[in-house]
Amino acid sequence: MEALRFTGSTQVLEYLEVPVPKITLPDQVLIKVAFAGVCGTDLHIIAGEFPFSNKGTKILGHEFSGTVVDVGSSVKNIQKGDRVAVDPNEGCRCCDFCHSGNPHYCNIGGIQNTVGIHRDGGWATYAMVPTNLVQKLPNSITLEQAALAEPLACLSHGWDMLSPVPVGSRILITGAGIIGNLWVSLLHLQGHKNVTVSEPNVTRLNFVKKLDTGYNLITPDQLTKNRATDPNYAFEVVIDCSGFCPAIQQGLSLLTKGGKLCCFGIPPPDQTITVAPFDLYAREITIFAVNVNPFSMVKSIGFIEAMGSRYIAYEKLGIQVFELKDYRKALDLLKSGSIAKAMFKL
Incomplete structure (x- = not known):
């Protein structure tokens, strides 16, 4: 599959072919990515400005939507063919912050364990995420709109x-x-x-x-x-x-x-x-x-439903769609301010 992978130690972003992930754990969900956004945080990561951007090599992309193609044996809330958005953030579920409803403060999880930053994310044909981070979409929301679920959360x-x-x-x-x-x-x-x-x-x-x-x-x-x-x-x-x-x-x-x-x-x-x-x-x-999106993905879906195409339309928001291989052009236009956001269509 095609992917955009970033190495923090060398600050190199590269387009390449990598193997499709295979389910190895019972709680995993394999998603065929439809749309994946470029966030300002991604630009900070690529520039070496984000505090956690120097840990290994990872496929970036923490804002994405897609269709489920496979699930682990213990997954009950999602099935093959479901259209989904992904919440990239979760806590350790064990510390005082997590138990008090603030997983974004978690010193083990939170922003320090985000899909698309510290775990392989959505700038690829397929992405693997745990089932607790998958949000099933209602029929009223398109996959294009759902790619904005994380920033709206x-x-x-x-x-x-x-x-x-x-x-x-x-x-x-x-x-x-x-x-x-x-x-x-x-x-x-x-x-x-x-x-x-x-x-x-x-x-x-x-x-x-x-x-x-x-x-x-x-x-x-x-x-x-x-x-x-x-x-x-x-x-x-x-x-x-x-x-x-x-x-x-x-x-x-x-x-x-x-x-x-x-x-x-x-x-x-x-x-x-x-x-x-x-x-x-x-x-x-x-x-x-404001630090990320603790337990607010459901509210985000509600906002998208309420906004509809009156607001959540790429042309109105200044979003331009690119193929993954055209990532350099996408990043250059985004940095120059010629577009409000770049979105990859896989």
């Missing part, structure tokens, strides 16, 4: 943390990549109208226009000018989807009293922002970050 976790957000709240989204576009879709679905999207790349802002939300689409320079001309220009909620520390810093400065900053994008581990604790106190600012 992360959004679902973030939405639970951010809520309640009263309709009418002034909301700023910084970064109009795929995550920013999915947040735009989620907020519009929930009835929010007073939303501003800040993005320096005009091409990406044009992708947001295709979602036809009527939101205010501006550049970071325009944000600065608006604040300079109106000292009361501020937001109740800022959601950073860029992972770019200057954008996070700007968003923090634009929060009104009682405001909330959601750090969703993943910044480089060596970058920092400056926060004055007295300012947090004086304005009662809340800052929180």
Whole structure:
């Protein structure tokens, strides 16, 4: 089968033929991959910026959907022919974090044991995963849409943390990549109208226009000018989807009293922002970050069903589809900001 494999020690990503995995354990599920996404985390891994990216050689791809072709002897919840999405994250199921319902904090599992990062993932014709990570799809969801289930599961976790957000709240989204576009879709679905999207790349802002939300689409320079001309220009909620520390810093400065900053994008581990604790106190600012998707895949499927093709359509979201062998072109376009997301069709 074809696969994209990454070696952390040499930072080499290679396209090659490898054997099809065979079921050796009773809880395993073999999936014929249909669609597999390229996440910003993948770009950090390939660049050697992700903290756990130097452990061995693995097939990347932690966002994928497909069809079950074989199952182990103890698998009961899934059968051959089922269409599925994959939750790549799980805990050890033994530690205090896991037992308290927070497997994403697990020091053994969690982000340190993710399918597509530390275990072979979906950038291949076939992928092998344990049955507890497989989410069966309803007939109302296509395999194309289901390939976004994992990032939307992360959004679902973030939405639970951010809520309640009263309709009418002034909301700023910084970064109009795929995550920013999915947040735009989620907020519009929930009835929010007073939303501003800040993005320096005009091409990406044009992708947001295709979602036809009527939101205010501006550049970071325009944000600065608006604040300079109106000292009361501020937001109740800022959601950073860029992972770019200057954008996070700007968003923090634009929060009104009682405001909330959601750090969703993943910044480089060596970058920092400056926060004055007295300012947090004086304005009662809340800052929180979102780490993956603990038990939120079911909610993600619910979001996809609710959004439907009104929002979850590749053309509207700026997603371009590639064959696996064209991965270099896909990564180059993604890095340049010419597309919001690259998706491999196997």
